[in-house]
Amino acid sequence: MERTPIPNDRADDIDAGSELPFDIRTFLLGLLRRWPIVVISTILFAALGVAGALLFGSRTYKAETVLLYKPSSVAGVENDLYVPPPLPTQLHLVKLQSNLEEVRRRLKLPATLKALGAACDVVVERKTNLMIIRVEWDSPDMAAAIANTLRDVFLENQRRLRRTEVGKDLRDLEKRLEAIRQQLKKADAALKEFTTTHNVVDLEQETxxxxxxxxxxxxxxxxxxxxxxxxxxxxxxxxxxxxxxxxxxxxxxxxxxxxxxxxxxxxxxxxxxxxxxxxxxxxxxxxxxxxxxxxxxxxxxxxxxxxxxxxxxxxxxxxxxxxxxxxxxxxxxxxxxxxxxxxxxxxxxxxxxxxxxxxxxxxxxxxxxxxxxxxVAVADKVEHLNEARARIKARLDALPALQREYVALNREVQSLENEKQQLENVLVKVRRVYESEASDFTIISEARPPVLPSQSNRKLIFLGIAALGPLMGLFIIVLLELADMTIKSGSELSIRLGVPVLGVLPRLPAGRQLIPGKVESELIEAFKIIARRIRYAVPKRGARLLIVSAQHGEGKTSLAANLAACLGRMDERVLLIDAQVRSGSQPPSLAQMLLAEESARNGNGRRPLTPIEAVFLQPVQNFAQFIRRTIPEKAWRTLPQITQRHPRLAATAARVKDWFHHRFEQMRSLHPPTGVAGQHHTLRELITNGHQSLKGLGEYLSFEADQPDDVIWPTVLAGVECVPRIKEPVIPDLLGSRRMQALLDEVSSRFSLILIDAPPVLPYVDAELLAPWCDAVIFVVRSRMCRVGTLRRALDRLRATGAPIIGALLNGVDPLYLEEM
Known part of the structure; x- marks a missing residue:
């Protein structure tokens, strides 16, 4: 049997997306859909970050005292007797082990000398004589006390060192001054004796x-x-x-x-x-x-x-x-x-x-x-100068030797007098420095307890822990999305199952019309597109289409009814056969589905949680339900009356209420309905002659009805007739019997298209019995219900029958994934 290629935009999607085992866009949308987990994880880790920062964080306070270096030296005869150490040397004298030990003793600190030295820092401002002693400690008062104590200990040692050095210079100067005095005394006695003996007044000036x-x-x-x-x-x-x-x-x-x-x-x-x-x-x-x-x-x-x-x-x-x-x-x-x-x-x-x-x-x-x-003139000048020089030399030679001796003695006395005066001046300065309690450093500012900490690792701890929140939330949603092996979008369906996608139907909110009847279905246009694609794929008149799913509750019955309604409006004569003839706990029959609204949308059925979802999503859902139970709607309505005098409190309470209700509804949307529940009706309300005694497929296969016309009934849908299931079910093996084949051959000659609503593939063998009698198979999948492995097993069993699978219909898709359609 020849088939026309499906006019689907996804015809090339299977090959294009076959490089990866999943659809990238669907995967990213799945992550976006689980954003509340990231928010909750972020909030939780932010709270943990605050607690960790308060418990394990520490703050450091910095206190400093400033000193001005004004060195004072004592001038000696030749060089400085006392020269204070330069400022870089003084810088290294502050943090001596003896100074740190004294500070620790005075303040009774439990810290080690190494820790105390690491907390202290001494610097010199560039191009100045300012020395700054900084101390970083976990207590502001102790930081200031350590800085001031270290400064006081350093100044005391500096004064002690200066007193020791000046004391040595003072003793040396006193010895030198005593020796000069003795020499001067002897020189004065010799000069006095010379002038008295030789009656010398002033010969030095003449000489x-x-x-x-x-x-x-x-x-x-x-x-x-x-x-x-x-x-x-x-x-x-x-x-x-x-x-x-x-x-x-x-x-x-x-x-x-x-x-x-x-x-x-x-x-x-x-x-x-x-x-x-x-x-x-x-x-x-x-x-x-x-x-x-x-x-x-x-x-x-x-x-x-x-x-x-x-x-x-x-x-x-x-x-x-x-x-x-x-x-x-x-x-x-x-x-x-x-x-x-x-x-x-x-x-x-x-x-x-x-x-x-x-x-x-x-x-x-x-x-x-x-x-x-x-x-001639120069010769006269030279002769004159020679005569003058000879005359002066003669006068100098005429001076007695006593005059020269007088000059020598007088010069010695003057030299000793000058040296004595200098030593006395220096000695006065050295004695003043020795007796002074002043220091070479002037205190510019005292160290005071700082108000604010200079450093704190609490913010770092908070940011480090809080940053793990989004990462952990992202890890969780990635893990959940990777573990979720269900089908969520049409692209994912074509990639993972390798079958063409005939159409994608969104999930309708609770109470919305789906089954065609007096009220027009919201998805009528989508069903029209799917119907045309099906006819393009199977243009044969009297073609038999088997509509089947892997499990119960995937919406194949409602899809079959809507497709029949759309095909009937396209001048097709459609026969809808309800082939679910088994007994036991199975969903309502096609007749009941045609007479009632789809109650799966407003039911409370939920698919079971996966193990990973049970770990991460169940506590969140339980928390939302607890909030909803403990704060009833009546309390929210009476809250504005209580807070009339506080409008801001009322507005805040309203926002909190809306947030929790929104989160609860969002948690509910994570688990779509898995079954059909609600009110069931009889086929008589749909069939035009519903007052007669109806017979269905079971009666025909069990020979209670002789002719096919006995079980074919007109419906309220234009161009659509159906073979319902009415009484007790029959043996399913009859679906593969010659009588069933004869029924299908008969109706194929009378109707342009036969839609067979078969039982699910995995629980039963019914679909495999019907597949050989059909021209094509349409596989119905509900979004986020069955795992990929389950769907593949169902497809493998259908392919084993030899029946061609022309495509799949994805039902109940989250609106987030419909953008690509």
Missing amino acids: QWYLDELTSIELLLEQAQVEKKTIEKQMKNLDRIIEDLKRRVAKEQAQSAQLEALSDVNLRIQRLRELIQEDKQYRARLAELTQKELELERAKKLLAEGLISEVEFGKIKADYERQKALTIDTDQIKQWKAEMERLDRVVVPNQNGLTPSGEILQDMMRKAFDLQLQH
């Missing part, structure tokens, strides 16, 4: 005068001797030059006497002509240079206004530079012209009758005369 005068005369004498030697050297050189010039003059005079007067005149005339020509050329070049300079100035203005290019300006400037080089003489050319003028004077005779060398000779002879005069 000093002679010494100063002798030094000045020797300096002047040295300068005069140098000047004399210089003049003598110049005179020798000048004499040599004069002798050479005399020989050159004699030679030039001899040469000029031999020249004829006519040749001298011609030569001079030629030279004058050249000079005249050079003068004309120079004036012409100067005029041209002036013109080039004006052109250059004009070009600069045009370039600034953008009227000429850089290339044109460069050419004008190059012309100006070239003309300037031709007109203005360089220093070298000027030297050459001077040399030519000198040669002109040599070559061309002058009017005075002297040669050029003669003129130079006259100048040299005048300079020689001047040098001779200077030499």
Whole structure:
């Protein structure tokens, strides 16, 4: 039997999604659907974070005291006697083990020295003399006490160290001062005895005068001797030059006497002509240079206004530079012209009758005369200074040796007096420092207990624990979604089961119409699309379609009724056969479903929870139910009366109520109904001749009815007739009997389409008995009900019969998964 391909947008979805065992989008939507678990986990871990931060967290308080370093030293004779350690050294003296031990003893701290040292920090502000002692402790009062105590202990040790060092210097100075006093006493006695014995008043001043005068005369004498030697050297050189010039003059005079007067005149005339020509050329070049300079100035203005290019300006400037080089003489050319003028004077005779060398000779002879005069004056000066020096030396040598001895004794006394005075001044300063209780450090600020902690790990602990909440919630919902092996969307159905999806029907809220009747079904358009797809897949007239599911309660009966109604409206003559002929606890028959609204939507049936859902979802659902039971609706209605004077409290209570009710309804939606419950009716209310005695499929198979017309009844649905199940069920093996085959052959020739509502596949063998007599099988699946393994087993059993499975219908899908449709 030929079949037309299904005109489904999902025709390629099976191959496209077969790379993964599940649909990514459905998986993500499933995670989004379980967002309350993440919220609850976040709230729970946030509460645990608060508790953990309060129980295990700690806070650190920082206190600091500031000191200003003002070192004081005592100046000695040569070097400083007492120099305080530099500030970096003082910095390391604060946290000595002895200081920390003293602090621990005074404050009676139970901490170790290592912990106490780690809590203390000493720093120096950059480019200042400020030293800061910081202490971090878990108590603000103790942090301030430790900082102040450590500072006091350090200052006490610093004063003790300074007193010890200054004491040593003080004793050394006293010894040195006593020794100087003894030496001074002896020197004074010797000077007094010398002056008394030799009647000396003041010889030192006179001796000093002679010494100063002798030094000045020797300096002047040295300068005069140098000047004399210089003049003598110049005179020798000048004499040599004069002798050479005399020989050159004699030679030039001899040469000029031999020249004829006519040749001298011609030569001079030629030279004058050249000079005249050079003068004309120079004036012409100067005029041209002036013109080039004006052109250059004009070009600069045009370039600034953008009227000429850089290339044109460069050419004008190059012309100006070239003309300037031709007109203005360089220093070298000027030297050459001077040399030519000198040669002109040599070559061309002058009017005075002297040669050029003669003129130079006259100048040299005048300079020689001047040098001779200077030499005479310098020689007289040297002689005078020598006489003065000899005279002063004679006077100094004439002074008696007693005078020099007096000067030596007096100088020794003065030196000892000065040293004594210096030592006495230093001793006064050292004694003052030794007796002082002041310190080199000034306390700028005391350490006070801080109000706020400087560091706290409570926030870190809270954030660390609270961050686990979303992660744990995400882990739980991922685990739940991975463990949920049921079908939730059409894409997942096509990927996991490998069958085409004929249609996807949403889950309707409680009380909504589903079974066709007097009131139009909300899903009528969706059923029309499914009906057309089915006819495209099975275009044969009289085709037999087996509608089957894996388990009870998947909605195949209601789907069969709605499909029959839609196909009847499409000018099809449809026969709906209720093949559920078994006895026992099975769902209501097709007749009852056609006469009643689908009560599964407003029932309380729930599918059983999976083990993982029982662990994580059951406590949440129980909590929501407890809140709903303990706070009845009446209490919520009377709450505004109680809180009339507090509008904010009333608004808060209303929001809490709405939140808990919303959460409860959301927990209920996690478990869709699994069965059909409600009020059952008889087929007589649907069949037009319901007052007659009705017979159904069971009666026909048990030979209580002879002809097929005895069990085929018209319904209120246009174009739809049905074979109901009326009385007690019969043996299911009769579904595979020849009588059943004969019934199907008969109705196939009379009806355009036969829809067979078969029992579920897994509990019974009925569907496998009917499948060989059918042209196609439609597999009905309810969303989030049966696991994938269960559905695959059902499909495998149907495929084993050889009946073609043209597709599956997904029923009761959560609206969240319908966006892709």
